Amino acid sequence: MAFVNSPGASTTKRTRLSPQQRRAQLIELGTEMLADRPLEQISVEDIADQAGVSRGLLFHYFASKQEFHLEIVREASRSMIERTAPDPELDPFEILRDSIANYVDYVAEKRDTFISLLRGTASGDPLMREVFEQTRTTMAERTLAQLAGLDMEVTPTIDLAVRGWIAFVEEATITWLRDPHITREELIDLNVNALPAVALAPGMISALLGADADTDA
Numbered sequence: 001m002a003f004v005n006s007p008g009a010s011t012t013k014r015t016r017l018s019p020q021q022r023r024a025q026l027i028e029l030g031t032e033m034l035a036d037r038p039l040e041q042i043s044v045e046d047i048a049d050q051a052g053v054s055r056g057l058l059f060h061y062f063a064s065k066q067e068f069h070l071e072i073v074r075e076a077s078r079s080m081i082e083r084t085a086p087d088p089e090l091d092p093f094e095i096l097r098d099s100i101a102n103y104v105d106y107v108a109e110k111r112d113t114f115i116s117l118l119r120g121t122a123s124g125d126p127l128m129r130e131v132f133e134q135t136r137t138t139m140a141e142r143t144l145a146q147l148a149g150l151d152m153e154v155t156p157t158i159d160l161a162v163r164g165w166i167a168f169v170e171e172a173t174i175t176w177l178r179d180p181h182i183t184r185e186e187l188i189d190l191n192v193n194a195l196p197a198v199a200l201a202p203g204m205i206s207a208l209l210g211a212d213a214d215t216d217a
Helices: 019-033 044-051 055-061 065-083 092-109 111-119 126-149 156-178 184-199 201-216
Strands: none
Touching: 019 044, 019 055, 019 065, 044 055, 044 065, 065 092, 065 111, 065 126, 092 111, 092 126, 092 156, 092 184, 111 126, 111 156, 126 156, 156 184
16 A cells, blocks of 8 residues: 655655565665664564564564564675676686686675674574574585586585585685775685685695505505
8 A cells, every 4th residue: 555644754755665665675774784784683662663563563564573684685685696696707717716806895885784793682582593504504505506517426425524614705705894904806806716725735735645545555
């Protein structure tokens, strides 16, 4: 429905939106608020006020404040995954660097949002952690697909190494956001070069140990 506030109260018109559009609008407003406040400080009252709806109407679209916050996190995650999607026009080596560069730029633009979600109180919520883990899984699967494109056999060890590398990239980037002692390009190089160092290390170490054993024999 379309609403117009009565004279004397406000002249703001409330735009008629479908239920799906209204729900999407509320989630978008929530993700925008993440730019200047932690997730736990996004209030239902502020969102309802900006959307021009009543607090009660907001709960028509979300069962609880927790569900609303969860949808905000899901949207932020979806946005990051979309922003860092591999460019199929590039070769596998270029894809990796391009994806990491897009990741670094994305989180730098949304610095407070990124740190708030991964280091704030939201990180302790089981449902929030599930979203974070799904995001990491998507990123790991993309990376494994790129390694397969380089004719590298994706073994369980490589799979585990890539997931550890995802955690490294996340931690290194968060630390850089808080205290950028190195340049953007240096951070990207660090993150990119860490992948072969982690993924190839087990095979290299085994080869070296094997060579040492042959020498001793």
